Amino acid sequence: MWGLLLLCLTLTLYLLPLLPALHEWRTKRDAGPLRILQSHEGDVSHFARSFRAFVKRELEALSSHRETIEPAESYCIIADDGIFRPTAQESLSHTTRRIVITDNPLKVPAHFTFAREIYSRKTVWGKEGNLFRAVLAEGDLFIGSNSVLLRWAHARKVHVAPGCRILGRLSAEGQILLSLGCTFTRLHAPWVEFIPEGFLLPDEEADAPGPVAEPGSMFKPPNSSADDTGRWVVQGNLEFPRGILWLGDIVVHGNVIIHHGAEIRGNVKSHGNLQVKPQVSITGSLISNKGIVIDRGCSVGGPVVADLQVDINADTVIGSVKQPTTVTAPVIRVASKVLVHGTVSAREQGVVLGSL
Amino acid sequence: MLTAYLFTFLLLLIVLSVGAYTVRHYYFTINRLFGVQKHSYLDIDTADWPTVTVLIPAHNEEAVIADCLAALLNVNYPAEKLTIVPVNDRSTDRTKQIIDDFTDKNPLMIMPLHRFIGKSGKAAVLKEGTGLVTSDIIIVFDADYLPARGLIKQLIAPFFDPEVGATMGRVVPHNVGSNLLTRFLDFERSGGYQVDQQARMNLGMVPQYGGTVGGIRVSALESIGGWRDDVFAEDTDLTYRLLLKNWKTIYLNHAECYEEVPESWPIRIRQIVRWARGHNQACYHHFWKLVGTRGLSASEKFDGLALLGVYMLPLVLILGWLLILTLLYFYATPLINLSLALFSLVAFSALGNFAAFFEIAVASYLDGSRERIRLLPFACFGFLVSVFSISRATLNQMIFDRFTKSELRWEKTVRYRQSNTLGQ
Numbered sequence: 001m002w003g004l005l006l007l008c009l010t011l012t013l014y015l016l017p018l019l020p021a022l023h024e025w026r027t028k029r030d031a032g033p034l035r036i037l038q039s040h041e042g043d044v045s046h047f048a049r050s051f052r053a054f055v056k057r058e059l060e061a062l063s064s065h066r067e068t069i070e071p072a073e074s075y076c077i078i079a080d081d082g083i084f085r086p087t088a089q090e091s092l093s094h095t096t097r098r099i100v101i102t103d104n105p106l107k108v109p110a111h112f113t114f115a116r117e118i119y120s121r122k123t124v125w126g127k128e129g130n131l132f133r134a135v136l137a138e139g140d141l142f143i144g145s146n147s148v149l150l151r152w153a154h155a156r157k158v159h160v161a162p163g164c165r166i167l168g169r170l171s172a173e174g175q176i177l178l179s180l181g182c183t184f185t186r187l188h189a190p191w192v193e194f195i196p197e198g199f200l201l202p203d204e205e206a207d208a209p210g211p212v213a214e215p216g217s218m219f220k221p222p223n224s225s226a227d228d229t230g231r232w233v234v235q236g237n238l239e240f241p242r243g244i245l246w247l248g249d250i251v252v253h254g255n256v257i258i259h260h261g262a263e264i265r266g267n268v269k270s271h272g273n274l275q276v277k278p279q280v281s282i283t284g285s286l287i288s289n290k291g292i293v294i295d296r297g298c299s300v301g302g303p304v305v306a307d308l309q310v311d312i313n314a315d316t317v318i319g320s321v322k323q324p325t326t327v328t329a330p331v332i333r334v335a336s337k338v339l340v341h342g343t344v345s346a347r348e349q350g351v352v353l354g355s356l
Numbered sequence: 357m358l359t360a361y362l363f364t365f366l367l368l369l370i371v372l373s374v375g376a377y378t379v380r381h382y383y384f385t386i387n388r389l390f391g392v393q394k395h396s397y398l399d400i401d402t403a404d405w406p407t408v409t410v411l412i413p414a415h416n417e418e419a420v421i422a423d424c425l426a427a428l429l430n431v432n433y434p435a436e437k438l439t440i441v442p443v444n445d446r447s448t449d450r451t452k453q454i455i456d457d458f459t460d461k462n463p464l465m466i467m468p469l470h471r472f473i474g475k476s477g478k479a480a481v482l483k484e485g486t487g488l489v490t491s492d493i494i495i496v497f498d499a500d501y502l503p504a505r506g507l508i509k510q511l512i513a514p515f516f517d518p519e520v521g522a523t524m525g526r527v528v529p530h531n532v533g534s535n536l537l538t539r540f541l542d543f544e545r546s547g548g549y550q551v552d553q554q555a556r557m558n559l560g561m562v563p564q565y566g567g568t569v570g571g572i573r574v575s576a577l578e579s580i581g582g583w584r585d586d587v588f589a590e591d592t593d594l595t596y597r598l599l600l601k602n603w604k605t606i607y608l609n610h611a612e613c614y615e616e617v618p619e620s621w622p623i624r625i626r627q628i629v630r631w632a633r634g635h636n637q638a639c640y641h642h643f644w645k646l647v648g649t650r651g652l653s654a655s656e657k658f659d660g661l662a663l664l665g666v667y668m669l670p671l672v673l674i675l676g677w678l679l680i681l682t683l684l685y686f687y688a689t690p691l692i693n694l695s696l697a698l699f700s701l702v703a704f705s706a707l708g709n710f711a712a713f714f715e716i717a718v719a720s721y722l723d724g725s726r727e728r729i730r731l732l733p734f735a736c737f738g739f740l741v742s743v744f745s746i747s748r749a750t751l752n753q754m755i756f757d758r759f760t761k762s763e764l765r766w767e768k769t770v771r772y773r774q775s776n777t778l779g780q
Contacts, residue, residue, distance in 0.1 A: 033528060042401050269519045287517045305400065328400060343400075347399065
């Protein structure tokens, strides 16, 4: 009898910590598969498309007096003159919590906060010190100086004045012009230009002479070997001499310096830092496990990817209209007069500087 | 007494090996919690994309192949750069007809291959399918997989890096709630991908190509001699052959795709036995080559060797248990007692406290799952089944396979899903 009781007690003590497990096994409260968004495609203008469809549905419902998803008082439909007129309370707080919609060019007052989305079938003219949550303009979008964009904006063409903080995604059908002192995270357009302001300081170090390729000689990287695919693998650091033409892919286990005027027809990967001196042309990608510095007047055809930081100096072109590409790193610093065709994605922060 | 010291020495070696794997589990898990996460290629969404062929080996897949093809036709990869090659390997059901119907409707994108002769097995199918490929990259999907719209671009983006030979996405069990086994397997997959693979990626180690939901650079594949159809696990074998030629495998935690996991224990045991045999075979082929290869970092070598030996560990653990019992009951000296205490501690850390279970718990946490973690204590049972199945397979392989040269067969995976049960 006592033995049986001891056994039962022991079993109970053993099973006690398993009770939550037994409960979850029987009730299956969390037995669904991990959610994967089958429609997810990482498109930068995804929010703009969704919002456009949302506005269309809501406007149709409003005009036919059907029930809208948002209450009708959440909307601010702007009249023909396209001027946003805040209510007395909004004027006092310099903030509107309504969704602003207009068929016409929209002008917004300076130092005003738009806590909800803005939609215009034409151009949106921002002024100094605005704070936008999200903007969709079927025409152009002008973001005034020292303004902030919190979530996303999409337009045909976007002009961003100096000193703005673009915290969300910014995309355009045609062109994005980003001025000096702006910070950004993700930009996407066929033409992303960092426009000039102020003076570009000459970079003396960039013009320092590097080794020169001997005319007619074949350049063979030291401590290297080529594999069956024609790809070179280099143990240690590598310097490409000035003016060299290199054909093929190369993987370097150390730092890489590509000197002035070199032409690389292929992809370059560095386990260390990758430095590209002025007037270098690379048809493929630049990948680094650390940082990449691209100096003045270079061109890169493929993606530029670094695990730490990418610096791009003035007059450099990344990608082309026919072959847009991506620049991505946690931190991206871009000088004015840089042109990127495609996407610029700074996971932590991007900034536009006068010169690097 | 000499025997006792010999046993003790052996036990200490086992303590060292099991201890090393325990530390490795903790290291990976802590890295996932607090380390810098490496997602270098995540944001490449605009590029001049290379040409891609998607190979889908299919043997009697009438229940699932249509969903897979429909999902692939819906991806956002440039259509002119994408070719889908379903490889029908002697199916006796409606697989051929379904593939041909899709081909009639999409003749420019789908180029089917129907096999009626030749060697069986997934590697043989891939070998023949690859012979038709003219693209830069191959992606392999199992027939029951349902790629999301952006998955192909995600899997291809790392190939702009000239060092990358293969990429691997994350497979997510779809039939989690079917029974206790599927829930264990959900844990296992979660720990394996969310923690193990991503930590290896973060630490510059050796993420593993898993044979499906992954891409391979064709030139890299050719440079290592193509697919091998004489190995049990062509995916593990490929990972190491690429590594030995300085090609990296990249794991992409965000490139997720649903799969079905076994719902019955016999199928599960067959699966794990095949993995064990394949892994051990890769260990036999590549262990010393990996030790002697130049150009790999110390962490790559260490992790690569540890990964090769991972299916030996259950046998080592059982040997440790047997030794400890022998020493406990037949010998007793202070040194032996110390080694017993050490083994107990390490065995507890490996099984009881749970380096592996800690990893699973953290994976669930990272996945945002909350309630399912309560099932974790039950995972011990699944762990024990694996330990004994793998040990048996390893013993068989070490002793009996030398005498009986059994031919490789394609173990057809049982499908539980009915056609069109998963919407896009």
